[in-house]
Amino acid sequence: MPGAVSDVELARSLDGGFVSDHADVNGIRLHYVAGGRxxxxxxxxxxxxxxxEFHKIMPPLAERFRVIAVDLRGMGGSDRPAGGYDKxxxxxxxLGLVRHLxxxxxxxxxxxxxxxVAYAFAANHPAHTRRIALLDIAHPDERFYAYSLLPKPGRQQVGGDIHAGPGRFLWWFAFNQVPGLPERLLAGRSRHLIDWMCDYLIEDPRSIxxxxxxxxxxAYSTEDAIRAGNAWYRAFGQDIEDEKTYAPVTAPILGLGGGEGGHRLLQAILADKGTDVQVVEVPDSGHYIPxxxxxxVVRHLTRFLG
Structure with a gap:
């Protein structure tokens, strides 16, 4: 990939003394970048x-916190095992990384x-959770089975153009479920996917x-990387079943929702997910809020985390 920069160089480019490192936890090797106090x-x-994706908020947050940005299992510099992609x-x-550190x-x-994953952490490891913030997303539940893949005709819908219709149509939720095909189609061509996603789910494409x-x-240029990222989606069925066993999270929860009513949807979903929930709208933002x-984001997180 032309112009690729290593995680070590990316970490060094941030104010706050950030360092790229790895840890062997839970049977895999996780990559993380940490800085601040x-x-x-x-x-x-x-x-x-x-x-x-957090590089804009990490330096200011590092003035108040020890910031640890993690590549999840299957992401970036972390291992891509065959399984274990349920949240x-x-x-x-x-939890293994937290203890390791x-x-x-x-x-x-x-x-x-x-x-x-953050919600699953709070639900399964409450003794290790102080406060939790969810940015434009909630844990999979039965609602996922009801998401529409086709835009309905309307005044804003012209000629079947998915960009012209109101709302978001999460076709990739289904595409990423298909075994084997996305890897072959996207390997070496991932920039096309990145550009489409950014332009579709963002208020101002220049933000990325x-x-x-x-x-x-x-990061998603190889078949193995695409396979691992898609595995997060293929585990949704298991995630939905696991979620049914969770009691409401007792740690305070902050939800940050983007435009197009994202905060209202998040508010409805999180209403019964915790005992102390607040949801805030982030104006002039699409999905990629950070x-x-x-x-x-820094202002809301700093206020919420105290």
């Missing part, structure tokens, strides 16, 4: 990105797939620039 704050990213197991990975309890914030897109495209509105 204070209470530990774990950041978990999503598809199709890496820990780098309960992945939460166990994070010498922390007993942590704040944890997740975006996209990372938000699902050429350099950032190259970082993500490089990159689109980093100052707002």
């Amino acid at each position: 204070g209470e530990p704050l774990v950041l978990l990213g999503g598809w199709p990105q890496t820990w780098w 309960k197991t992945m939460a166990g990975d994070i 010498g922390h007993e309890t942590v704040h944890i914030a997740g975006h996209d797939i990372g938000g699902m 620039d050429e350099h950032d897109r190259n970082v993500y495209a490089h 990159e689109e509105q980093p100052e707002a």
Whole structure:
């Protein structure tokens, strides 16, 4: 991939003394980037990105917290095992890392797939959870089976153009379930996927620039990387069954929702997921909130985490 930059170089480019490292936990090797001083704050990213999606918020957060941005199982510089992509197991990975780093309890914030893992962490390991923030996502539940893949005709819908219709149509939830095919179609062509996702789910496409897109495209450039990322989606069925066994999370929960009513949807979903839940709208933002509105995210997280 032209212009690929290593995680070591990316970490060094951030203010706050960030360092790229690895840890052997829960039977796999996890990559993480850590810096700053204070209470530990774990950041978990999503598809199709890496820990780098937090690069705009990590330096200011490092002024108050020990920031630990993690590549999930199957992501970026972490291992890509054959299995274990259900969010309960992945939460166990994070617990192993937390203990490896010498922390007993942590704040944890997740975006996209990372938000699902963050919730599973709080649900399964409450004694190790201080506060939890979910950015534009909630843990899979039965609602996932009802998501529409086709836009209904309407005044804003012209000629079947998915971009013109109101709302988001999560076709990749189904595409990523197909074994073997996405790997063959996307290997070496992941930049096309990155550009489409960014342009479709973002308020201002310039928020994720050429350099950032190259970082993500490089991370998902091989068949094995695509297979591992898709495995997060193929585990949704197990995640939904696991979620049915969870009691409401007792740690305080903050939900940050983007535009197009994202915060209202998140509010409805999280209403019965915790005993202390607050949801805040982040205006002028699509799905990629940490990159689109980093100052707002830092402000909300700092206030919430205290």
